[in-house]
Amino acid sequence: MASRKYFSIVIYAFILGAFANTAFSSLSRDYYDYSCPNALSTIRSVVEAAVQKERRMGASLLRTHFRDCFVNGCDGSILLDPSPTIDSEKSAVPDFQSDKAFKLVDEIKEAVDQACGKPVVSCADILTVAARDSVVALGGPTWEVRLGRRDSTIASRDAANANIPSPFFSLSELISNFKSHGLNEKDLVALSGGHTIGNARCATFRDHIYNDSNINPHFAKELKYICPREGGDSNIAPLDRTAAQFDSAYFRDLVHKKGLLRSDQELFNGGSTDALVKKYSHNTKVFRQDFAKSMIKMGNIKPLTGNRGEIRLNCRRVN
Incomplete structure (x- = not known):
């Protein structure tokens, strides 16, 4: 009986792992090459201009991406405003005073949609790429961002408060928190x-x-x-x-x-x-x-792909 229970646990873990790998494998470096070839260069231009004007914007975008990924995956849920159906993560304690980053994402989204001719690039992808470009603009390294994330239609303030690491954490709490996100x-x-x-x-x-x-x-x-x-x-x-x-x-x-x-x-x-x-x-x-x-x-934590989620017309609200 015990061996059967152990076998069931192993199979369940295997299925979860296979699902996560499938989601990651559906992301690709050339996802927007056909639908919007100017998407990445447009994001980079807006980010570079913003960071040149106010260097703190680079850190704000990086933090916003980090916090997005730590709350149910990199799905743009952190960008959703409060509404009768949205328990916005923006009101979570760790996200206090992130408004400038949210406004910059709005600006990037508008520029990208104009470059593409229609909304084809997700807010989740915009935030992921913008975080990379912010680091580069401040003299940091670059890295390849695989694309194809879709946007969440839900948010959770409680999940944000529970999952974003606290500045008061001990080392053991930090290690445990990061481990829970793989x-x-x-x-x-x-x-x-x-x-x-x-x-x-x-x-x-x-x-x-x-x-x-x-x-x-x-x-x-x-x-x-x-x-x-x-x-x-x-x-x-x-x-x-x-x-x-x-x-x-x-x-x-x-x-x-x-x-x-x-x-x-x-x-x-x-x-x-x-x-x-x-x-x-x-x-x-x-x-x-x-x-x-x-x-x-981190950028590949639990992305929404395929038919899950949506491509938001406005990063602040669901379609």
């Missing part, structure tokens, strides 16, 4: 390197600078001017010392106990990820290579 410890460290660009709000790092011991005291003192014990929740600080440039300074900061977020410093705090952080801190080439590989892996 990502390993190397992916965790490499993707966390995305914090080499952008800023964080005082509310996300206050506990770390006032209550934790694994932080450089001079660094903590500087941050306390930005982030008082009371008030100033929306005051911002850079995630690393070169927050407008994609580099490996983030990892060097961690080695010197200058991680802005508690979850950042957890990656270099006497645990299993210390060695990889140290490696990336002095080998930017390896970090760039691993980051690109992990972005490909």
